[in-house]
Amino acid sequence: MEKNLVLRVALPTPLRRLFEYLPPPGTLDFSPLPGIRVSVPFGNRKLVGFIIDIANRSEIPSNRLKHIEHFIDKKPVIPEDMIKLYQWSAHYYQHPIGEVYSTALPAPLRRGEIELRRKEIYYHLTTLDNDLAHENLKRAPRQLEIVRLVTKHPEGVSHHTIKALGLQGAPLKSVIDKGWLEAKSFTNQPQHKNSKSVLAEAPLTLSEEQQLAVNSVTQSLEQFTCFLLEGVTGSGKTEVYLQVIEQVLRKRGSVLVLVPEIGLTPQTVNRFKQRFNAPIALLHSGRSDKERMHDWMAAAEEECYIVIGTRSSIFTPINNLGVIIVDEEHDLSFKQQDGMRYSARDLGVIRAHHTGIPIVLGSATPSLESLHNCTSGRYQHLQLSTRAGGASQPKLLLTDIRSRPLQGGLSQPLIDAISKQLDAGHQVLIFINQRGFAPVLMCHQCNWIAQCSRCDTRLTLHLNPTQLRCHHCGAQRSAPRNCPDCHAVELKTLGVGTECSEQTIAQLFPGFPVLRIDRDSTSSKTAMKNMLAQINSGTPCVMVGTQMLAKGHHFPKVTLVAILEADYGLFSADFRGLERMGQLITQVSGRAGREDKPGEVIIQTHQPDHPMLNKLIKEGYSSYACNLLKEREIGQLPPYCHAVLFRAESVQHHHPGEFLEEVKDIAESLAVHQQPSAVEIFGPIQATMYKRAGRFRSQLLLQSTDRKTLHELLTRLCLEIEKLKSARKVRWSIDVDPLDCF
Ligand code: ADP
Ligand code: ZN
Numbered sequence: 217m218e219k220n221l222v223l224r225v226a227l228p229t230p231l232r233r234l235f236e237y238l239p240p241p242g243t244l245d246f247s248p249l250p251g252i253r254v255s256v257p258f259g260n261r262k263l264v265g266f267i268i269d270i271a272n273r274s275e276i277p278s279n280r281l282k283h284i285e286h287f288i289d290k291k292p293v294i295p296e297d298m299i300k301l302y303q304w305s306a307h308y309y310q311h312p313i314g315e316v317y318s319t320a321l322p323a324p325l326r327r328g329e330i331e332l333r334r335k336e337i338y339y340h341l342t343t344l345d346n347d348l349a350h351e352n353l354k355r356a357p358r359q360l361e362i363v364r365l366v367t368k369h370p371e372g373v374s375h376h377t378i379k380a381l382g383l384q385g386a387p388l389k390s391v392i393d394k395g396w397l398e399a400k401s402f403t404n405q406p407q408h409k410n411s412k413s414v415l416a417e418a419p420l421t422l423s424e425e426q427q428l429a430v431n432s433v434t435q436s437l438e439q440f441t442c443f444l445l446e447g448v449t450g451s452g453k454t455e456v457y458l459q460v461i462e463q464v465l466r467k468r469g470s471v472l473v474l475v476p477e478i479g480l481t482p483q484t485v486n487r488f489k490q491r492f493n494a495p496i497a498l499l500h501s502g503r504s505d506k507e508r509m510h511d512w513m514a515a516a517e518e519e520c521y522i523v524i525g526t527r528s529s530i531f532t533p534i535n536n537l538g539v540i541i542v543d544e545e546h547d548l549s550f551k552q553q554d555g556m557r558y559s560a561r562d563l564g565v566i567r568a569h570h571t572g573i574p575i576v577l578g579s580a581t582p583s584l585e586s587l588h589n590c591t592s593g594r595y596q597h598l599q600l601s602t603r604a605g606g607a608s609q610p611k612l613l614l615t616d617i618r619s620r621p622l623q624g625g626l627s628q629p630l631i632d633a634i635s636k637q638l639d640a641g642h643q644v645l646i647f648i649n650q651r652g653f654a655p656v657l658m659c660h661q662c663n664w665i666a667q668c669s670r671c672d673t674r675l676t677l678h679l680n681p682t683q684l685r686c687h688h689c690g691a692q693r694s695a696p697r698n699c700p701d702c703h704a705v706e707l708k709t710l711g712v713g714t715e716c717s718e719q720t721i722a723q724l725f726p727g728f729p730v731l732r733i734d735r736d737s738t739s740s741k742t743a744m745k746n747m748l749a750q751i752n753s754g755t756p757c758v759m760v761g762t763q764m765l766a767k768g769h770h771f772p773k774v775t776l777v778a779i780l781e782a783d784y785g786l787f788s789a790d791f792r793g794l795e796r797m798g799q800l801i802t803q804v805s806g807r808a809g810r811e812d813k814p815g816e817v818i819i820q821t822h823q824p825d826h827p828m829l830n831k832l833i834k835e836g837y838s839s840y841a842c843n844l845l846k847e848r849e850i851g852q853l854p855p856y857c858h859a860v861l862f863r864a865e866s867v868q869h870h871h872p873g874e875f876l877e878e879v880k881d882i883a884e885s886l887a888v889h890q891q892p893s894a895v896e897i898f899g900p901i902q903a904t905m906y907k908r909a910g911r912f913r914s915q916l917l918l919q920s921t922d923r924k925t926l927h928e929l930l931t932r933l934c935l936e937i938e939k940l941k942s943a944r945k946v947r948w949s950i951d952v953d954p955l956d957c958f
């Protein structure tokens with residue numbers, strides 16, 4: 217090792233910098249590399265860090281630099297392209313580099329553990345005459361089953377598989393003892409290269425538009441291009457992904473598929489499993505640290521690997537990555553809402569760019585950002601305008617509920633429509649944007665309303681058990697029988713939630729099952745599984761649910777979809793309200809009539825003449841979104857400008873404002889050196905929900921049409937903020953490209 221080496225290390229601290237160390241004394245024969253973990257002294261603690269950079273000298277005199285305690289790894293555990301992506305994220309999201317590592321990496325890696333991959337035992341046949349075994353095992357059917365299974369898989373059968381089939385234990389032991397099976401342990405799944413075709417089932421014959429989309433992507437497999445695949449619901453976007461992936465696997469490349477949090481349904485995963493003979497890693501929060509770690513290492517080392525995961529899987533190193541796919545790219549769950557507030561979709565585009573590969577962003581309702589990138593020529597727009605397999609688009613109908621009495625939120629025309637569909641043996645899906653029984657509990661005598669004591673918001677009434685719950689801080693308390701203020705005996709509810717409609721529908725249609733699907737009813741995994749099984753069995757039923765029902769599901773028997781209250785988006789305080797409303801209505805509607813039977817959608821509204829609502833219903837999302845983009849351009853709102861939001865909160869109501877005033881002063885003084893008004897500063901103002909979970913919240917908005925100017929300012933600003941005393945009295949955060957301003 218060269219003398220005078222200085223190692224720049226990322227450490228889990230909130231400071232926006234790397235830390236410099238000297239190599240441990242007496243390690244002259246070892247060449248450190250970026251991506252190797254080290255154990256270092258830090259204050260009076262020991263921390264695990266990652267070498268990011270190696271230099272020949274330091275600004276700090278070497279007698280003041282400390283030595284690394286020891287190297288944890290012999291070779292890098294993080295490949296160079298990932299180091300580059302993490303660096304990029306730290307800079308773009310203005311997040312401390314050490315904390316980027318904490319966000320990106322599985323826990324065992326961060327803790328400095330050395331056993332990162334599980335070993336798995338694989339069973340192979342010994343070179344024994346098979347017929348003999350079959351003959352000998354006639355009266356031991358379970359042993360015979362094992363031998364047959366292993367005969368079919370010359371590459372070996374894992375212990376995991378044997379266990380899944382219930383063949384472990386005595387039968388397994390017998391065949392091993394008889395010498396017919398041998399066990400070997402591997403960290404990588406042994407593969408018989410070239411012996412297996414990539415495909416496990418035949419692909420579908422593509423429509424012309426699908427073929428065009430697949431061709432466009434596969435023609436640029438070795439270069440960066442960002443495609444926006446805009447396909448109406450049920451148009452067969454997934455089939456396009458599958459056939460693109462097939463081409464990548466044929467070249468022994470791997471793929472990364474990002475899906476929304478609730479997109480990781482068994483339905484989706486099965487389509488990938490059924491199509492390909494390739495290992496699939498599923499990365500989501502439900503897996504244990506060890507499992508995640510194992511898949512992470514496997515993806516980094518193996519070929520032909522399919523990684524399907526939610527937001528954080530964007531940080532997984534993948535060997536020979538050939539394409540990135542982001543399904544439902546408009547979905548909000550791709551944006552992390554605390555810590556490092558990154559967008560996995562946007563990082564996907566950066567990663568594809570760094571790697572020199574294509575990325576496909578798919579959606580029936582693309583975000584205005586992505587549509588804007590198509591008009592400006594940065595993305596290539598691919599469209600699927602019709603549903604696959606001959607299904608027709610559902611008919612949308614507005615129902616005026618201004619002067620109609622409602623039962624559990626349902627108008628008479630809707631009740632009649634449900635009745636007709638159930639009698640015909642079909643399924644019905646009802647969307648409500650509110651879980652619980654009712655969003656308001658109040659007293660008609662004195663106008664008392666049940667409020668959360670820790671948040672500026674109302675409490676929601678829930679049944680079973682009857683309780684008031686805050687949907688913002690999670691507070692729960694029992695619902696009072698009498699008004700706490702005037703002691704009136706009768707409290708009334710206002711508005712309806714899923715539990716209320718569920719009750720009404722069960723009373724109206726006693727012969728049919730009602731399945732409520734929201735966060736409360738699906739907290740156990742088996743509950744959701746059982747309900748999906750019931751829906752897929754095709755028996756007539758009514759589903760009542762929130763967003764969870766809106767996304768990705770393919771329910772072939774649903775012929776009627778109802779949206780109980782379409783209006784909330786029309787009056788949202790957020791400038792993105794209309795975009796969200798259009799996406800939600802379109803996605804929910806898209807669950808209707810996905811196979812041979814035509815679908816119908818009833819949208820209840822108090823605003824039947826609202827021009828935007830009518831545009832959406834009559835012309836569809838594309839044309840609606842085009843209008844919204846024009847409005848954003850006139851208002852110079854994102855995506856026509858770039859925004860950064862500083863948030864601060866504290867239990868002391870004056871601290872956030874004071875801190876943000878100081879931030880504003882520094883930002884203004886820094887901005888003086890830039891071209892006039894290149895960065896506009898708005899605020900500080902109190903957040904829409906000022907008090908939340910007992911903390912007072914304020915925010916400061918920075919905006920600019922020039923991304924580079926804005927980022928230069930931010931980088932300097934953040935280093936100054938770290939020094940502020942007032943910064944220590946608040947929790948503060950930076951949100952680059954914020955998606956909501958609350
Ligand atoms: P999307 O993801 O666009 O909503 P899906 O990929 O789920 O749509 O496709 C909807 C249905 O159409 C699925 O059942 C799928 O198997 C079927 N499908 C897709 N492409 C074709 C095709 N080319 N021919 C026949 N059926 C298709
Ligand atoms: Zn009262």
Ligand code: ZN
Pocket residue numbers: 668669670671686687688689690691909
């Ligand atoms: Zn609360």
